[in-house]
Amino acid sequence: MVLDPEAFMVTMEKRISFSEADKAILQANLAWGKSIAKEMADVFYTYLARDNEMNAILTAKEGRMHRLNETFIEWFGEMFSGMDNWGSAYAARRWRIGLVHVQIGIGPQHVVPAMATVVNEVGQQLKKAGLPDDVREALGRICMIDLAFIEQAYVEVSSQAVLKETGWTEGLFKRMIATGAAGMK
Numbered sequence: 001m002v003l004d005p006e007a008f009m010v011t012m013e014k015r016i017s018f019s020e021a022d023k024a025i026l027q028a029n030l031a032w033g034k035s036i037a038k039e040m041a042d043v044f045y046t047y048l049a050r051d052n053e054m055n056a057i058l059t060a061k062e063g064r065m066h067r068l069n070e071t072f073i074e075w076f077g078e079m080f081s082g083m084d085n086w087g088s089a090y091a092a093r094r095w096r097i098g099l100v101h102v103q104i105g106i107g108p109q110h111v112v113p114a115m116a117t118v119v120n121e122v123g124q125q126l127k128k129a130g131l132p133d134d135v136r137e138a139l140g141r142i143c144m145i146d147l148a149f150i151e152q153a154y155v156e157v158s159s160q161a162v163l164k165e166t167g168w169t170e171g172l173f174k175r176m177i178a179t180g181a182a183g184m185k
């Protein structure tokens, strides 16, 4: 494995200032999070299904939508519980979610707006429930950490696949990307 999920988690926590206070507030609101998880899943998959390309992915396999509803509800709850206090189990689970999306061919263009939908909908739900801003802020931070895992998986898997297939060194690959980017208009 190229990326160490636990180390990546620690880096992201520091980078986005996901604090002990954020963790405490999420855990304190776990019951509320669970109570809205089903509605969140409905909004999320209605959003994905509006897009032809994403809808085709969602309906490509028998039972996929059903599984997705369940896994989304679980995922949503885990942001509040933190599983093992946002430790190695949490990080490994987030990395795995990233890998699953790479395997299916879901890229940043799909995932970023999808996470924005989650953040927006959570904001609406918080307002409806009259919950304070610090819950929204904590949730916003953990959503961005989860998003970083999915996006990073995409980059790590693509570059590792190229390196393995070609035998290039990482240094050469990075130089080629830099040169390619410089040559693009």
Ligand code: HEM
Pocket: 048, 054, 055, 057, 058, 061, 064, 067, 068, 071, 072, 075, 096, 097, 100, 101, 104, 106, 110, 111, 114, 115, 118
């Ligand atoms: C906020 C972004 C997203 C989150 C949090 C999320 C969450 C998840 C989770 C938790 C799983 C289960 C992973 C596992 O089996 O271990 C999953 C799988 C999957 N997701 Fe997402 N997802 C996101 C974005 C998307 C998007 C944009 C699509 C586009 C269609 C998508 C389609 C799928 C599909 C097809 C699977 C595999 C389902 C199966 O056959 O079991 N997801 N997702």
